[in-house]
Amino acid sequence: xxxxxxxxxxxxxGCRVALAAQAAGHDVTLVDEHPQAMKDMSFxxxxxxxxxxxxxxxxxxxxxxxxxEGSPELIECLESGVDVRVSTVLWxxxxxxxxxxxxxxxxxxxxxxxxNEILEHDTLVIATGVRDFVPSFKGxxxxxxxxxxxxxxxxxxxxxxxxxxxVVLGTSxxxxxxxxxxxxxxxxxxxxxxxxQEVYAGPEAAAWLAERGIPVHLRHVVHExxxxxxxxxxxxxxxxxxxxxxxxxxxIAVAIATLPNIxxxxxxxxxxxxxxxxxxxxxxxxxxxETSLESVYWLRDDASSEAxxxxxxxxxxxxxxxxxxxxxxxxxxxxxxxxxxxxxxxxDDVNICQCETVTRGEFCGIAPPSYLGQGLRHAQSPIxxxxxxxxxxxxxxxxxRMTRVSMGHCQGKRCRDEASIALALRFGVxxxxxxxxxxxxxxxxxxxxxxxxxxxxxxxxxxxxxxxxETRQD
Amino acid sequence: MLVLDAGATAYEASSRATGYLxxxxxxxxxxxxxxxxxxxxxxxxxxxxxxTEWTQKGRIWAAFNERELDELKQxxxxxxxxxxxxxxxxxxxxxxxMPCLSESCLGGxxxxxxxxxxxxxxxxxxxxxxNDRGGEIREYTPVLEILTEGxxxxxxxxxxxxxxxxxxxxxxxxxxxxLLEPLGIHFPLAPxxxxxLVTTPMPPLFEQAFIGNGLSIxxxxxxxxxxxxGPYEWVDLEIGKEAAKPNTQIVRNILRRAIETMPVLKGAQxxxxxxxxxxxxxxxxTTIHKFDSPEGLVTAACSGHGFGMAPxxxxxxxxxxxxxxTRMPIDQLSLDRFNKVSTDWRxxxxxxxxxxxx
Ligand SMILES: Cc1cc2nc3c(=O)[nH]c(=O)nc-3n(C[C@H](O)[C@H](O)[C@H](O)COP(=O)(O)OP(=O)(O)OC[C@H]3O[C@@H](n4cnc5c(N)ncnc54)[C@H](O)[C@@H]3O)c2cc1C
Numbered sequence: 164x165x166x167x168x169x170x171x172x173x174x175x176x177g178c179r180v181a182l183a184a185q186a187a188g189h190d191v192t193l194v195d196e197h198p199q200a201m202k203d204m205s206f207x208x209x210x211x212x213x214x215x216x217x218x219x220x221x222x223x224x225x226x227x228x229x230x231x232e233g234s235p236e237l238i239e240c241l242e243s244g245v246d247v248r249v250s251t252v253l254w255x256x257x258x259x260x261x262x263x264x265x266x267x268x269x270x271x272x273x274x275x276x277x278x279n280e281i282l283e284h285d286t287l288v289i290a291t292g293v294r295d296f297v298p299s300f301k302g303x304x305x306x307x308x309x310x311x312x313x314x315x316x317x318x319x320x321x322x323x324x325x326x327x328x329x330v331v332l333g334t335s336x337x338x339x340x341x342x343x344x345x346x347x348x349x350x351x352x353x354x355x356x357x358x359x360q361e362v363y364a365g366p367e368a369a370a371w372l373a374e375r376g377i378p379v380h381l382r383h384v385v386h387e388x389x390x391x392x393x394x395x396x397x398x399x400x401x402x403x404x405x406x407x408x409x410x411x412x413x414x415i416a417v418a419i420a421t422l423p424n425i426x427x428x429x430x431x432x433x434x435x436x437x438x439x440x441x442x443x444x445x446x447x448x449x450x451x452x453e454t455s456l457e458s459v460y461w462l463r464d465d466a467s468s469e470a471x472x473x474x475x476x477x478x479x480x481x482x483x484x485x486x487x488x489x490x491x492x493x494x495x496x497x498x499x500x501x502x503x504x505x506x507x508x509x510x511d512d513v514n515i516c517q518c519e520t521v522t523r524g525e526f527c528g529i530a531p532p533s534y535l536g537q538g539l540r541h542a543q544s545p546i547x548x549x550x551x552x553x554x555x556x557x558x559x560x561x562x563x564r565m566t567r568v569s570m571g572h573c574q575g576k577r578c579r580d581e582a583s584i585a586l587a588l589r590f591g592v593x594x595x596x597x598x599x600x601x602x603x604x605x606x607x608x609x610x611x612x613x614x615x616x617x618x619x620x621x622x623x624x625x626x627x628x629x630x631x632x633e634t635r636q637d
Numbered sequence: 638m639l640v641l642d643a644g645a646t647a648y649e650a651s652s653r654a655t656g657y658l659x660x661x662x663x664x665x666x667x668x669x670x671x672x673x674x675x676x677x678x679x680x681x682x683x684x685x686x687x688x689t690e691w692t693q694k695g696r697i698w699a700a701f702n703e704r705e706l707d708e709l710k711q712x713x714x715x716x717x718x719x720x721x722x723x724x725x726x727x728x729x730x731x732x733x734x735m736p737c738l739s740e741s742c743l744g745g746x747x748x749x750x751x752x753x754x755x756x757x758x759x760x761x762x763x764x765x766x767x768n769d770r771g772g773e774i775r776e777y778t779p780v781l782e783i784l785t786e787g788x789x790x791x792x793x794x795x796x797x798x799x800x801x802x803x804x805x806x807x808x809x810x811x812x813x814x815x816l817l818e819p820l821g822i823h824f825p826l827a828p829x830x831x832x833x834l835v836t837t838p839m840p841p842l843f844e845q846a847f848i849g850n851g852l853s854i855x856x857x858x859x860x861x862x863x864x865x866x867g868p869y870e871w872v873d874l875e876i877g878k879e880a881a882k883p884n885t886q887i888v889r890n891i892l893r894r895a896i897e898t899m900p901v902l903k904g905a906q907x908x909x910x911x912x913x914x915x916x917x918x919x920x921x922x923t924t925i926h927k928f929d930s931p932e933g934l935v936t937a938a939c940s941g942h943g944f945g946m947a948p949x950x951x952x953x954x955x956x957x958x959x960x961x962x963t964r965m966p967i968d969q970l971s972l973d974r975f976n977k978v979s980t981d982w983r984x985x986x987x988x989x990x991x992x993x994x995x
Contacts (some may be wrong), residue, residue, distance in 0.1 A: 224875045255888075261881035262830050262872040262914075272886060281886055354922070432883065531688050531758070534858060540686025541769050547645065547776050550797050554777035558645050564757040567859070572837050572908065598645075601911075604884055606904040608837055615893035616886075623890060626868040626993065627851045 164475055166285030169194065169271055171253045171427065176465035177290030178236035181245045183475045184288075192246040192282060193251050195237075196607070197320065198223075198230040203252070208576045208607055209424055210313035211417070215306025215393060219323040227432070229322045251275040254614070256287060256431050256605035258456070269458070272605075272614075279614050288452075288471070289428055290462040294422035296442075298502050298522065299515045301387040303417075307394025311337040311418030318344040326414030330397045331355045331523035331564045332385055333419035335497070336360040341418045342377070353507075354410050355401055357377045358504040363497060384504045388415055402507050419501050420494050422580060428454055428461050429602040437595035442495040442580075444599050495594060502584045515585070516578045520572020526568045526582060527589050546590060554600035557586050563600050572608055575600060612614060638772045638803075641795060643779035643809075643877050647760030650810060651944060653833060653882075653913030654756040655853045655865050657696070657846045658945030660748065662716030662723055664922050669966035670949050672721065675750065677948035686769065687762035689859050692844055697784040699731060699738070699745035699849030701898070706743045713746055723748045725913050735843045737899045745849065753846045753855045756944055763947070779877030783807065783816055783934070790933035796877070804958050807936040810943075811916035815876045820931065824924070825978045826916045826938055827988040828872050832884055833865035834891060836837065836905035850889060850898040862905060866891050871983070872914065873990040882912040915941040917988065925950060925965075927957040936972075942993035 166189070166355045170181045173195035181193040196209070201220045204212045220226060227249070231237060241247050251273050258269035266292050268283040295310025297303070308325070309317070311333070318322040318341075329350055334357045341354050355377055362369035362379060372379050382402045389396040394415055400407045422443045429435060433446040434455035445463065451470045452460040462468050511524025519532065529543050559582065562568065568582050569575030575582075579600050587594045605614070658678060661668040681689050692873045697746045700706035709725075728742045746974035764774055783805065784796040807813055811828035838860030847854045852866035867887045874880050895902050918940045919923055928934045935957045941944050949965055956963035983989045 214980050255884070255886070256884050257883070260883060261886055263870060263881070263883045264991050265870060266885055270886065272889070279889070329916075420986070532859070535688045535690065537682070537688040540992065541765070543765055543768075548773070549775055549777040550778040555645075558648075560648075561645065563760070565761060571910075572906070574908065603909045603911055604888070605910070608908050610903075611836065611892050611896055611905050611907055612903040614889055614907055615896055616889035617893070619890050619893065623868060623887070627890075628866060628869055 164189070164286050164469075166190075167283065168192070168288065169269075169282060169284040170288040170290060171195075171381065172462075173234065173237050173240070173247075173249070174243050174290050174291035174292050174465055175236050177288070177470040178234075179238050180288050180290065180462070180471060180475070181240050182236075182243060183472050185240075185243055185245050185487050187475050187477070190246075190413070192248060192284070193240055194248045194251050194271075196250065196252045198226045198250055200250070200276060203607060203617070204607060206573050206576065207313075208573070209291070209294045211297045211310030211577065212302060212317070213306060213309035213310070217317070217323040217325045220321065226321055226323070226587045230320055231322045233322075239627055248273060248275070252264070252607050252609070253427070254314070254606050254609055255429060256315055257414075260432065260456075270522070274609055274613055277420055286458045288460045288462065290468070291424040291427060292464075293415070294424045294576065296420045296422050296498060297417040297577065297581055298419070299513050299578070300385050300413045300505055300509055301513050302390065302394075303388060303421055304514070304517050305390050305394050307387050307390065307413055308388055308415045308417065311341045311416055312421055314341045314414075314416045314418070315344055316349055320558070325350060326350050328353050328412045329414035329416050329556065330385070330410060330412045332415065332417045333357065333501070334359075334364055334379065335418065335420060336364050337414075337421055338418035339364050339368050341416050342372075345416075346375070350414070352504070353412050354397075354399065356383050356385055357381050358384050358402065358496065358501045367472045382502070386508060402504055402508065417451050420498055422494075423463065424487065426602045426606050428459070429599075430604055430606065431459065433459065433461070439495040439594070442493070442498050442594070444624040498580075498584060499588065502581060503588055506585065515581060516566075516568040516571060518573050518577070519567040521566055521568050523585060526562065526566050527585060529562065529565050538569060545586065546592075556592040556596040557590060558598045559583050559600040560598070569600050574608065638768075639800070640767070640772065640774045641778045641780055641793065641842050642774065642776050643812075644879050645776050646764045646774055647757065648879075650913045650915060651947070652757045653911060654944040655833065655855060655863060656753045656759075657754045657853060657942075658751050658753065659942045660696075660719065660721045660751050661942070662719055662721060663712060664920070665718040667714065667922050667946075668719040668721060669790060670923065670953070670970065671886065671946060673965055674949035675881060675951075676944050678752065678754070680947075681759075681762075681948060685762040685766040687765050689756070689759040689762050691752060692754065692858070693750070693752035694751040694844035695747065696751040696846040697731060697735065697745055697747050697848065698916060699742045699847070701743065701850045704706060709745055710764075714748060721748055721750060729854055735845060735847070736921040737842045737901045739898055739900055740825075742849065751846060755857065759944070763951075766921075780809070780816065782876055783820060785820065785931040785960070788929045788932060795832070803935065804935045805934050806952065806958055807952050808933065810936070811914065811915070812876065812936055813936050813938050815874060822928075822976070823978070823980060824938070825919050825975050825982055826934065826940075827983050827986070828880070828914050829869045829917055829988070830875050830882060830912050831865060831869060831871050831915055832854050832867050832887055832891065832910065833863070834888055834910040835864075835908050836862040836902065837908050839902070839905050842899070842901065844919040850894050852898060854895065854898065861908065863897070863901060864891060866894065866897055868993050871988045871990055872991045874914070880914050884910045884912050888972070895943045919975065919982055919986070923950065923970050924972055925953050925957070925967045925970050930988070933958075
């Protein structure tokens with residue numbers, strides 16, 4: 164590792180790397196988007212907060228304090244002189260590479276509520292953690308529906324959670340962490356819904372739930388979130404027969420799984436491969452976490468920073484850290500179980516894309532958006548026509564462009580994963596044979612006025628192309 | 638009829654364009670072809686059977702300082718060599734048409750003809766319509782070599798093997814140059830990377846195809862503002878390889894210019910950016926050429942405005958291939974006009990890979 168270092172993501176792992184690099188004499192900037200402005204949270208990034216953001220979030224000062232206090236590592240970074248940028252989004256990263264050789268030193272674009280800055284550096288460490296996986300069901304747009312990570316953040320990090328009675332979807336570790344935090348704050352867990360045959364987190368977790376008298380409904384999914392302006396209940400349906408039951412609640416925590424937050428390495432063009440254990444494309448990295456791009460590191464999770472830390476401290480045998488062990492239960496299978504159950508029981512007429520209001524049926528049928536008032540003359544298939552052995556079977560970008568699913572203001576954060584698994588299930592294609600929808604800068608939607616440059620150089624002004632007289636000759 | 642593409646259907650320039658039809662006032666020699674394209678555009682949705690979002694509401698070239706105004710007035714002289722109804726309007730006239738236009742706009746050229754469409758939808762519409770008529774598109778099948786025998790087209794060599802046909806159309810944009818080189822044919826095209834972006838949807842603001850302040854800006858049917866502009870970065874390509882198309886921090890300059898151009902855009906959000914590769918010819922005009930040798934080979938490339946031209950170019954290429962002649966007005970667009978262009982023309986123009994200018 165060398166020179167000026169930018170660490171993005173103030174997770175425990177990100178903070179540890181920042182501290183170690185600072186101690187080793189590097190100039191380190193640590194960037195994190197939390198505490199987020201309420202407006203930015205409404206894009207459901209990085210976590211799926213849903214439409215029911217508590218108004219207490221408007222109190223910037225007390226929020227900032229709560230978030231800082233909730234992260235001792237971050238305080239340590241501040242105290243040891245790391246240049247800490249909170250409430251700051253890293254929206255883009257630019258470096259010289261094929262077909263772009265005029266960037267100069269690598270640089271990242273940062274933006275906060277006051278404006279934007281381009282920061283030059285030598286090394287980039289990406290520790291952006293995970294995001295919520297939240298599949299669609301009828302009523303999932305209602306305030307009161309949120310993802311597990313977002314729920315835990317509202318409870319523990321922002322400390323503004325207002326729910327009193329929660330239904331939890333999923334029985335993974337994530338669900339249990341949400342349940343523990345919710346119980347600690349006096350929220351009642353009225354039902355836990357699990358599409359699979361058993362509690363995903365294992366028999367001990369099942370026993371823990373039973374001890375607390377929390378009702379767990381195996382082989383069930385949510386059929387509908389009830390409520391006019393916010394969640395007031397849920398209808399759940401059995402996957403064996405169609406028996407339903409209703410339950411009163413004000414919150415539905417969708418705590419099925421998290422997925423690695425790969426937007427930055429993907430948009431930068433790091434080489435990616437599909438990992439069924441994580442149900443995601445992830446950057447290819449070496450033992451220390453270096454991606455295919457030189458001096459760009461990706462920390463898969465807090466634990467995977469060990470080898471990088473060792474190398475920052477000057478230990479040479481970084482290879483002694485074993486590569487990441489494969490997960491015993493692939494997240495992909497669990498996610499597939501949920502999506503197929505939700506789609507079979509809920510049908511085609513549920514919006515898969517909230518931003519653009521597109522249903523599952525419209526998406527899989529490649530329907531043009533309804534505002535065009537025009538259909539397809541003949542039904543079409545998304546399957547790639549090719550003899551090439553390594554050709555993808557489906558391009559998700561094609562589906563995105565035709566249907567607008569993942570083209571909206573959430574930039575696909577809500578829908579892209581369900582959309583790709585839905586394609587895999589409907590068209591009988593392996594998820595790794597789907598070319599994923601491309602990630603693009605900016606990583607968050609940003610007000611034009613905040614990001615517009617104020618430093619256009621003479622050089623740029625002079626060479627700016629003036630259509631239509633681009634033919635202007637010297 | 639078999640179409641081979643190195644990658645996915647419509648994944649290169651044709652889905653990355655802004656989506657204008659240009660009637661080529663700046664290069665009157667290709668204006669007749671552009672006007673043929675315009676007629677075809679008017680019936681395209683019906684002909685293809687799939688929506689293109691074609692919007693025929695005119696086009697504006699606007700000046701934002703005195704120097705630009707002078708240059709535009711000069712250019713207007715060239716525009717008038719065509720039979721397209723162009724007019725020169727004042728800033729106030731333009732603002733009346735497009736109330737969101739900034740006070741700093743001093744005037745510009747206007748025509749009520751011309752328009753724009755959605756490149757992704759249009760390119761896919763062509764592909765689907767071709768499938769519907771029994772055509773086959775084979776994707777991820779890069780052509781590595783054009784095969785000829787005894788002065789005639791023989792076929793192509795792909796990664797998957799040879800395919801034989803005595804009729805070949807080479808429409809691989811700036812890759813044409815590389816694929817023709819081994820045959821001793823010089824097709825001067827310089828590839829250049831160009832950046833584009835969209836904002837979040839805004840309420841309806843304008844429907845014209847707008848050009849000014851160094852940007853092309855249109856509003857999509859969905860409401861997003863779609864724009865491109867900036868310094869060009871010249872690049873080199875490799876046969877059969879997808880070119881990298883990264884974005885740079887120049888998107889910030891595009892956004893600042895967008896706000897200068899239409900102050901109301903301050904209220905929009907920057908949503909998504911991308912880049913595309915344009916195939917620039919020395920005179921920036923479309924080329925459509927049928928070779929006498931090798932017989933059976935036709936090639937075309939459109940110099941950065943091939944999206945709008947496509948309906949007419951497609952007819953010209955297919956007629957040349959199948960009938961040996963075309964009803965499209967392409968007399969001045971053959972490769973012959975480059976006979977005197979030397980092989981180091983890119984260096985002379987400062988259009989070589991890595992250069993970042995005009
Ligand atoms: C940002 C941007 C904005 C633009 N705006 C406009 C506009 O407003 N109006 C307008 O008219 N034009 C515009 N253009 C230009 C327009 O996009 C192009 O002129 C047009 O799309 C060219 O079409 P094409 O089919 O020749 O090239 P492409 O769409 O690039 O297609 C070439 C195809 O050839 C394939 N290929 C290459 N090599 C091989 C090989 N060896 N074997 C097999 N296949 C191969 C590629 O994979 C590709 O699919 C713009 C371009 C850009 C980048």
